[in-house]
Amino acid sequence: MRTTTPETVAELIASQWGDHRPGLKYADGVLSHHRTAREAAARAALLVDLLPPGAEPHIGVLLDNTPEFPFWLGAAALAGAAVAGINPTRRGPELARDILHTDCRILVTERTHLPLLRGLDLPGVHLLVTDTEEYEALLAPYAGAKPGDATLGPGPNPSSRLLLYFTSGSTGAPKAAICTQGRLAGAGASLARHFSVTPDDVHYICMPLFHGNAVIADWLPALAGGAAVALRRRFSASAFLDDVRAYEATYFTYVGRAVQYLLATPPRPDDRAHTLRLGFGTEAGAVDAARFAERFGVRLVEGYGATEGGASVQRTPDTPPGALGRAGAGDDLAVIDPETGRECPPAVLDPQGRLLNGSEAIGELVNKGRSLFEGYWRNPDAEAARTRDGWYWTGDLFFRDPDGFLYFAGRTDDRLRVDSENLAAAVIENILARWTRAAAVAVYAVSDEVAGDQVMAAVALREGAVFSPQGFASFLAAQPDLGTKMAPRYVRVVGAMPTTATNKVHRVSLRGEAFQTTDPVWWRPRGEDAYRLLEADDLAGLLAAYEAQGRADLLGR
Structure with missing residues (x-):
C-alpha cells in the first residue's frame, strides 16, 4: 500500500x-x-x-x-x-x-x-x-x-x-x-489506510457506480491501496456469493437494503466458504449486521460521510455496538434541535443499548467547524440551506450518548410527529427489525386525520412466514424501548420492498400510497389494542374523516 x-x-x-x-x-x-x-x-x-x-x-x-x-x-x-x-x-x-x-x-x-x-x-x-x-x-x-x-x-x-x-x-x-x-x-487514501487495503485485495463493486458510495468507498480506496476491482453490472443478491468466490473478493460496499436482500436468500452450507473479510456501508442496522456476521462470518462496518463531504464520523476500536463513532478529524459535530437551534441532551440508554429518550435526544447532525463541503452545481439556494448560520446541516438525524459516540437515526425527512412527540423512523425500524418474521422493514409517516402524523410500517416477510396480527402485537408489547407513540397504527405487508436504484427504500412511493394500496394493510382503530385487516368499509370511513377535517389533501405527502 x-x-x-x-x-x-x-x-x-x-x-x-x-x-x-x-x-x-x-x-x-x-x-x-x-x-x-x-x-x-x-x-x-x-x-x-x-x-x-x-x-x-x-x-x-x-x-x-x-x-x-x-x-x-x-x-x-x-x-x-x-x-x-x-x-x-x-x-x-x-x-x-x-x-x-x-x-x-x-x-x-x-x-x-x-x-x-x-x-x-x-x-x-x-x-x-x-x-x-x-x-x-x-x-x-x-x-x-x-x-x-x-x-x-x-x-x-x-x-x-x-x-x-x-x-x-x-x-x-x-x-x-x-x-x-x-x-x-484524500478520501480514498484515508479509507485504504483505515481498512489496511493492499494489492492482494479485490474490491467487489456491486453498488451502482453512478452513486457516490461505489466510487468513493469502493473504487477509490482500491486505487489508493493498489487493489483490484471486480464489477457486477447490477446488484444481485442471489449471485453475490458466487461472484465473491469467482473474483476472490475481499471487500465490498453496500447501501440501503442490500444487506437485508442478502440475508433473505436461502441459507447454504457453504455460506462461510469465501474470501470476504469486510463490508463497509450505511443503513444495515445493528440487528442485520449481527445476523450477517453470524451467517457469513463477515464483519460489517457502518460508516457515515456524505458525498457532499460536509461531515464525517470516524469509527474507533472502542465504538459501542450500534454507534458509528465520533466526529472525524477537524469536525466539530453537534446534535441540534432544528426548531430551537440548541444542542439536544445526551441519549439515555438502557443496559442493552436501547434508546429511552428519543424525543429529546434526537436532532439533526450539524458541523459547526471546518467543512469539506464544496457546493452544489448551479444551485445556490440548496447551498445556502445546507450551510445556514455558518454551520453545515447534514439533513440526517442522530443522537449522542454521554461518551460522545454518535448513532444514526434517519433522515430529517423521515421524522414523524405523533401526538406532539417527535419520533425518528430509523429508531422504530431498528426495533421492528428484531421481529424474526420480517425480512425487511420500512417506517414512515402518514398524516393523522386530525393533526400531526401516524406511524406506518411496510413489512416484507421472510420466505414461508405469514403475518399474525396477534403475534405482531405481542412482539411489540415485549419491546422495552418501544415508546408509547412508536407502535405502528398501520402495517402494510409487501411482497417486496420498493427500492431506488441504490437499494434504498423508496419512501416517496410508500408515503404516496399510504394505506390506499392493493397490498394487505393491518391497522389499529383508535381506542383498540388489536390489529385487524383494513377493509373497504374501514377505508371509506377513514377517508371521510380526513375529508371532514379538511386534511384529505395531506394523504400521500
Missing part, C-alpha cells in the same frame, strides 16, 4: 502504468492495472478532442457497472474533467434535466439505455455509445495515449472537479454535489 497521500486522482491512475497484475475483473475477463490506465488515457485524449472550446469540462455517464465506467472516471481524472453519474431509473424530462443541468456536452452510454433517451431534447450533447463499432473506430487513433498526454487547460490539480454526483432527490430535484480531485484522493 502507498504510504504517501497523492494530491489528485490523476496521480493514482497514472501510478497504474506498468503494473501488469490483475486490476479489473468483470464477467468477460480480467484486465491488468496497466491496461485500465491505458484505456483511461485513450479516452482522456478522445475527450480533449471532442469537447467544444469554452464548454464546461463535464461528461455524463449513463452506464451500468461495465468496465467503461471506471475507464471514463479515469479519463476524466487524467484530463481534468468531471463525471456526472446519470441515474438510469430516471425518465423523460427528469433524465434530460439531470444531463442538461450539469452542462454535459458529452454523454457516454450503452445500447441497453438508448431507449431512455428517445424523444429527449438534448441540444449540444454528443452521444457516445460504448458497445458499437463506431465507438471502437472513434477510440482507435488514441490507443497509444499515455497518462498526461492530453489535458484540458492547465490539467488536473487538487481543485479540479472530478465528480458531480446527484443526491437522492427525495424532497425535490436531485442536487449535483461537487467533489474535487484533492478531496477524493
Whole structure:
C-alpha cells in the first residue's frame, strides 16, 4: 500500500502504468492495472478532442457497472474533467434535466439505455455509445495515449472537479454535489489506510457506480491501496456469493437494503466458504449486521460521510455496538434541535443499548467547524440551506450518548410527529427489525386525520412466514424501548420492498400510497389494542374523516 497521500486522482491512475497484475475483473475477463490506465488515457485524449472550446469540462455517464465506467472516471481524472453519474431509473424530462443541468456536452452510454433517451431534447450533447463499432473506430487513433498526454487547460490539480454526483432527490430535484480531485484522493487514501487495503485485495463493486458510495468507498480506496476491482453490472443478491468466490473478493460496499436482500436468500452450507473479510456501508442496522456476521462470518462496518463531504464520523476500536463513532478529524459535530437551534441532551440508554429518550435526544447532525463541503452545481439556494448560520446541516438525524459516540437515526425527512412527540423512523425500524418474521422493514409517516402524523410500517416477510396480527402485537408489547407513540397504527405487508436504484427504500412511493394500496394493510382503530385487516368499509370511513377535517389533501405527502 502507498504510504504517501497523492494530491489528485490523476496521480493514482497514472501510478497504474506498468503494473501488469490483475486490476479489473468483470464477467468477460480480467484486465491488468496497466491496461485500465491505458484505456483511461485513450479516452482522456478522445475527450480533449471532442469537447467544444469554452464548454464546461463535464461528461455524463449513463452506464451500468461495465468496465467503461471506471475507464471514463479515469479519463476524466487524467484530463481534468468531471463525471456526472446519470441515474438510469430516471425518465423523460427528469433524465434530460439531470444531463442538461450539469452542462454535459458529452454523454457516454450503452445500447441497453438508448431507449431512455428517445424523444429527449438534448441540444449540444454528443452521444457516445460504448458497445458499437463506431465507438471502437472513434477510440482507435488514441490507443497509444499515455497518462498526461492530453489535458484540458492547465490539467488536473487538487481543485479540479472530478465528480458531480446527484443526491437522492427525495424532497425535490436531485442536487449535483461537487467533489474535487484533492478531496477524493484524500478520501480514498484515508479509507485504504483505515481498512489496511493492499494489492492482494479485490474490491467487489456491486453498488451502482453512478452513486457516490461505489466510487468513493469502493473504487477509490482500491486505487489508493493498489487493489483490484471486480464489477457486477447490477446488484444481485442471489449471485453475490458466487461472484465473491469467482473474483476472490475481499471487500465490498453496500447501501440501503442490500444487506437485508442478502440475508433473505436461502441459507447454504457453504455460506462461510469465501474470501470476504469486510463490508463497509450505511443503513444495515445493528440487528442485520449481527445476523450477517453470524451467517457469513463477515464483519460489517457502518460508516457515515456524505458525498457532499460536509461531515464525517470516524469509527474507533472502542465504538459501542450500534454507534458509528465520533466526529472525524477537524469536525466539530453537534446534535441540534432544528426548531430551537440548541444542542439536544445526551441519549439515555438502557443496559442493552436501547434508546429511552428519543424525543429529546434526537436532532439533526450539524458541523459547526471546518467543512469539506464544496457546493452544489448551479444551485445556490440548496447551498445556502445546507450551510445556514455558518454551520453545515447534514439533513440526517442522530443522537449522542454521554461518551460522545454518535448513532444514526434517519433522515430529517423521515421524522414523524405523533401526538406532539417527535419520533425518528430509523429508531422504530431498528426495533421492528428484531421481529424474526420480517425480512425487511420500512417506517414512515402518514398524516393523522386530525393533526400531526401516524406511524406506518411496510413489512416484507421472510420466505414461508405469514403475518399474525396477534403475534405482531405481542412482539411489540415485549419491546422495552418501544415508546408509547412508536407502535405502528398501520402495517402494510409487501411482497417486496420498493427500492431506488441504490437499494434504498423508496419512501416517496410508500408515503404516496399510504394505506390506499392493493397490498394487505393491518391497522389499529383508535381506542383498540388489536390489529385487524383494513377493509373497504374501514377505508371509506377513514377517508371521510380526513375529508371532514379538511386534511384529505395531506394523504400521500
